[in-house]
Every structure is written in structure tokens, then in C-alpha cells.
Amino acid sequence: MTASDDIVDTLSFFDSWEDRYRYMIDLGKEIPSMPDDLKTEERLVPGCQSQVWIDYTIKNNKFIFQVDSDALIVKGLLAIVMAAYQKKNADEILAFNIQDYFEKLDLIKHLSPTRGNGLKAMVEKIKAIARIKE
Amino acid sequence: MQNSNTPHLKHPGFDVEKVRADFPILSQAVNQHSLVYFDNGATAQKPNSVIDAISHYYQTTNSNVHRGAHYLSDKATQEFESARSCIQKFINAAHREEIIWTRGTTESINLVAQTWGRENISKDDEIIISTLEHHSNIVPWQLLCQQSGAQLKVIKVKKNGQLDFNHFKSLLSDKTKLVAIGHISNALGVINPVEEIIKLSHQYGALILIDGAQAMPHLILDVEKLDCDFYAFSGHKMFGPMGIGVLYGKQDLLNAMPPWQAGGEMIEKVSFEGTTFNQLPYKFEAGTPNVAGAIGLAAAADYLDSFDRDALADYENFLLDYATIALSKIEGLKIIGDNCEKASVISFNIEGCHSQDLGMMLDQQGIAVRTGHHCAMPLMDALEISGTVRASLCFYNTTNEIDRLCQGIEKAKSMLI
Numbered sequence: 149m150t151a152s153d154d155i156v157d158t159l160s161f162f163d164s165w166e167d168r169y170r171y172m173i174d175l176g177k178e179i180p181s182m183p184d185d186l187k188t189e190e191r192l193v194p195g196c197q198s199q200v201w202i203d204y205t206i207k208n209n210k211f212i213f214q215v216d217s218d219a220l221i222v223k224g225l226l227a228i229v230m231a232a233y234q235k236k237n238a239d240e241i242l243a244f245n246i247q248d249y250f251e252k253l254d255l256i257k258h259l260s261p262t263r264g265n266g267l268k269a270m271v272e273k274i275k276a277i278a279r280i281k282e
Numbered sequence: 283m284q285n286s287n288t289p290h291l292k293h294p295g296f297d298v299e300k301v302r303a304d305f306p307i308l309s310q311a312v313n314q315h316s317l318v319y320f321d322n323g324a325t326a327q328k329p330n331s332v333i334d335a336i337s338h339y340y341q342t343t344n345s346n347v348h349r350g351a352h353y354l355s356d357k358a359t360q361e362f363e364s365a366r367s368c369i370q371k372f373i374n375a376a377h378r379e380e381i382i383w384t385r386g387t388t389e390s391i392n393l394v395a396q397t398w399g400r401e402n403i404s405k406d407d408e409i410i411i412s413t414l415e416h417h418s419n420i421v422p423w424q425l426l427c428q429q430s431g432a433q434l435k436v437i438k439v440k441k442n443g444q445l446d447f448n449h450f451k452s453l454l455s456d457k458t459k460l461v462a463i464g465h466i467s468n469a470l471g472v473i474n475p476v477e478e479i480i481k482l483s484h485q486y487g488a489l490i491l492i493d494g495a496q497a498m499p500h501l502i503l504d505v506e507k508l509d510c511d512f513y514a515f516s517g518h519k520m521f522g523p524m525g526i527g528v529l530y531g532k533q534d535l536l537n538a539m540p541p542w543q544a545g546g547e548m549i550e551k552v553s554f555e556g557t558t559f560n561q562l563p564y565k566f567e568a569g570t571p572n573v574a575g576a577i578g579l580a581a582a583a584d585y586l587d588s589f590d591r592d593a594l595a596d597y598e599n600f601l602l603d604y605a606t607i608a609l610s611k612i613e614g615l616k617i618i619g620d621n622c623e624k625a626s627v628i629s630f631n632i633e634g635c636h637s638q639d640l641g642m643m644l645d646q647q648g649i650a651v652r653t654g655h656h657c658a659m660p661l662m663d664a665l666e667i668s669g670t671v672r673a674s675l676c677f678y679n680t681t682n683e684i685d686r687l688c689q690g691i692e693k694a695k696s697m698l699i
Contacts, residue, residue: 165313165646170697197638197654197669218668219636220698221643 151231152244156252172224179227182216193269198222200270204277209237211278215270225258225267233274241278246271291604293681296597302678304329304585315648318683323468323627323674324652325518326499328582332522335581339574347573348547348564362573365580366563369528372583373513374504377533379562383571386527387495388418390514391462393529393566394491395422397539398512399460405431407459410488412437412445413664414467414474417657419493423462432459439664443470443619451482458488465497469656469672470619471627473497480510489535495519499676500598500625502591505530517575522582526575529566536562543568594677598626601675605684612691614699618670626679629656629670632691635698637669643694644671649687 155175162168182191182201193200198219205212213234217223232244250256258267302308305327310317319327339361345354347362363378370378384390403409409423413436427434435453438446454461461483466473476492483490491512494503498520505513512535517526531539541548541559545568550558559565586594605628609615614633631637641653654669655662662669673687 166693166697169643169646173697197641198636199668219638221639 151234152228152249155228155231156249159253159255169221169224172228173220174224175227176217176220176223176225179215179223179230182214186214187216193273200226200267202270202273206281210235211237211241211274211281213274222267225255226270228253228255229267229271229274238278238281242275291600291607294593294596294600296593296600296677298597298678298680302680304331305678306330306333308678312648312650313646318649318679318686320673320675320679320683320687321650321652322499322676322679323471323496323519323656323672325524326521326676327678328521328523328578329585331585332578332581336523336574336578339577344574346570358573361577362571365576368580368583372503372587373528373530374506375530376506380505380530380533380536382529382531382536382563382566383576384514384527384529385525385572386516386518387493387514388516388527390512390527390529391419391491391493392422393542394512394514394531395426397542397566398489398535399423399426400429401538401540403427403430403432403459406457407432408435408453408455408457409433410435410437410450410453410458410461410463410483412450412463412474413439413661414443414445414470414472415462415464415658415660416468416493416495417659418495419462419464420660423460433457436660437463439661441665442621443467443472443665444622445472445474447475447478450479454482454486454488456486458483458486460489460491462491462493464493464495466500466625466627467619467658467661468496469658469661469670470629471496471624471674472619473501473623473625476510477508480508484509496625496627500595511535517579517582520579520582521585522579523575526572526579528579533562536566539566541565541568545569547571597677598675601677601679601681601684602626602628604681605673605675605687608684608688609691612688612695614695615691618665618667626675627672628675629672631667631670632695635695637671639698640671640691640694643697644687644690647686647690647693649683649690651687 159168186203187201191201191203193202198217200217203214215226217226232249233241307327343357345358347359349355366381367378369381403426409432411423423434437450440446463474463479465476480490489511492510494513494515498515511532513530515528518524548560548565548568550560616631618629637653641651644651652672656672
């Protein structure tokens, strides 16, 4: 089972929003924090309310992303995005159906451009990076 | 369920349940909870009388105005113009021509900046605004200053959210051509001393524009008494429809201003040799206007007028006091904008919690608040915060809803910290 399938499976198991949000917050906490000196303007993804940063390196054609946010739930959402994109090559990233993934998670509203949480911008940014390096 | 923190204040005896019955949207469930709508500062909900007025217009009257060719056009024109007279009376303007329909506060401010401003502002002039302003009362003046070379001066704000009045006085000079100030801060709810600001500005020969977007739902406006030169407001924040707003301007000023947007309605005669412009208020109303919007806004004004406005204000003050006391009991909660005159708006932060996380968790509990910078980034910078949670209340809200907010915050805190 892939990391993203695992998340779909676990989230579908919860009945209450409290359990879903606790799980998302815990996922966020598992991502290592980005060192403050890396949180620069260039790494900032323009979102509306919370700050989201992204950095990456490429190892053996696979992308190693480092992401962070100052809001816990957004960081949890980033962890969910990372489960799909982390350590994948450009083709895999571009082939992944993120809409479908967020539909299955019942989190699709967070991918709407109006949510202002930077998640949509983050996904677009990751795809743009993958396109350049394809 | 009563919160154990419930403060003991004297309820002014206002029948809120009767008022709530006028607002159909309030009785719905959101995320399996009954809706608590505390985002009135962003837009207020609409009473049945407003919804019915719009619906009735489209069912019985819809036609283009000022054409006079047939029965419906006459009827639409009559209702549209009587809406203008209704707003004139509602804000106590001297002439109906002083009421210019716009899309909202933002367009009203831009209209003044791009007509009066382009005609009257030049290189050595100064425009004064304040740190409290919404972006829509900042950026139009920044653009005007870029175009004209004029200077933008900004009144500082104290830590409690009040304007630094001494700093305002120190900025005034014979170079000041315009002071543009919000009546009530959208981010904090602080009420500015506009009467004094207007008097002082006039002493220096400056004109004054008031951004009244946040004031209209809470205060009784009398532009004659205030003696402001321009007053801008939106329909949707005062229980009217979206897409309609008003620019009030003194008649002599409006007459002297050049037109802005050009098109139908605003012309008197068009030829390729030269075009002459229509008289007030049509000079500033190019194109087919928002007729249903104007009629809906008049219905909103009538709705507010159907109450004893002082009783509404008393009840909102009671809600503000109740919420302030209840929220202050939450550990780590800090209210931004306190110990000053305020509308029923509470902006706050909780130590260790991001405002967006709080907002998302309150949403899950059916509670609608606004989070973030509230389109007032310079204010957030001045207060050294990245944003706040804003609960903006109005007369259809209840103490029970405030208790729900407090419980919702405690729940969010227990999950976030």
C-alpha cells in the first residue's frame, strides 16, 4: 500500500471531525520543521492566511521536498500532499491525480482556489517544479 | 447549554428571536450544527423584506430605467429613483442628487480618487489616511499619489487600536488636501472620533472622506450634522444586496468633479465633435444601473428604520460586553482593540494557536468567523501580529451563540495546544 492509499484508508475510518483533524494535525507534526533560515521569501508559497514554504532537492531523479506552514491544520494538509509527491520522479508527480485523491479524502474543499490556505498554490508549485525538471 | 463562564449583565429586553425570524438563512445547520453567524463585518445577512423586494422587482417591474418608452420602464424608473430618495432621507443628505449609486464602498472611494483627486491633487499636496484603514481606503490613494506625485501621510495607531490623535494633528498642514478615514475599523471594530477629525480637517481647508462600510449597520448616519464632504458605504454590509453601494458627496463638490466612467446614462449629447455630460447624479452613473440592488438597499434602510435604532445599538453593546467578558476568561486569549469605543466586533488571538487553525475548527462546529489580516495588512504590521480571529456581531446574534463560540474555542484549543 502506498503512503497516499494508507492516508485514504485511515481517514475514511474516522466518523467525527475531531478525529479527522487530530489525525491531520498528527501527520503534520511528523514532518520535520524547516529551519528558520530556509523560510525565505523565495520559498514562500503565496497563500492568503497562513504561510507555506517549500524547498526541494533532487536525488537519483527523485524529488525530496521540504515543506512547512505556521498553521497546524495546513501543515497536516501538506503532509497529505507529501504522501503523494515525496520521493517521486517528475513523471510520477505529474501523473498523480490529486483531485481524485482529495475527493476520496473528502478534503476537496481545501483544494478550492478560494480557501486561501496555500494548498492549491502548493500543489501548482510542485507540478511546476516537476514540469521544469521533466 | 450555558457556559460556566457566563457573565452576569443586564439584558436590555430586546426580542432577538422575533428579529431572527426575519432572516431565513440563520435557521440552517452547518456541519451538523445550527449556524452561528459571526462574520457580519464581511457581509450581513438579508431580512425577508430585502429578499422579497428584489424578487418582487424581477417578478413585476424589471425593465431598463430612464428610457420612458413604456409602462414597465416608467415603473422601474420610479422605484429606482424613490430608492435614491429613501437613502437620501436615511442618511439625511440635503439633496437627492448627492446620492450616487456605485457597486460598493470600494468603487465609491475610487470614484473620488479618480475624479476629484485627479483634478485637485498635485505634486506638493498631501493626503492623510490612517494605519487602521481597509486596503480599499489605502490603495486608491496610493495610486493617486503615484499618478500625481502627492504624498500619502499615515496616522499612527496606539497599541489598543485607537488612532493617535496627537499624531493626526501633527500631520495636518496647509498642504493637506484630503483626509480619508474609516468610521469604524473593519479589523478591530474601533470607532474613530470622526466628528473631531472632520472639524480639524476643515480648519486646515482639507476635504474629508469617510469610509462608512462598517458603520452603516451599527450607527445612525446624519451627513448634514457630520459635515463630511464624502461618505462611502456598501449595501451588503447593512443587510442590503451585494453589488450596490453609495457615494454621498456635497452637491457643489460633485458638480465640479469631472465624470469618471463613460458610457450611456452619463451623457447629455454625444457627437464626434464633442460630448456633453448629464447632470447629477447621472453624470457618475454610466451604463445600466443595478436597479434591483438599489431597490433592495432601500428595503434594507426601511427595515432598519422599522426599529428603534437606539434599542438595536443598546442590544449590540450588551452583546459586545457579554462577549468581551466571556472571551476574556479564556486562558491565553488576547483581545486586539480594547478599552476604547467599539462596535460589536471582537478581534482576538490565542497564544500558541494560529488564527486559521482556530477558524477552521470553529467552522467544523458551525461557527462562522473571519480569520487572517482582514484586508488591513499595514495595521497587522503595526500591531506586530500576522492576523486575528474576528467575531463581528449584530442585533440578530444571541448570548447563547457567544457561549457556543467560547465552547468552540476551548475545544479547538484542546486539540491545537
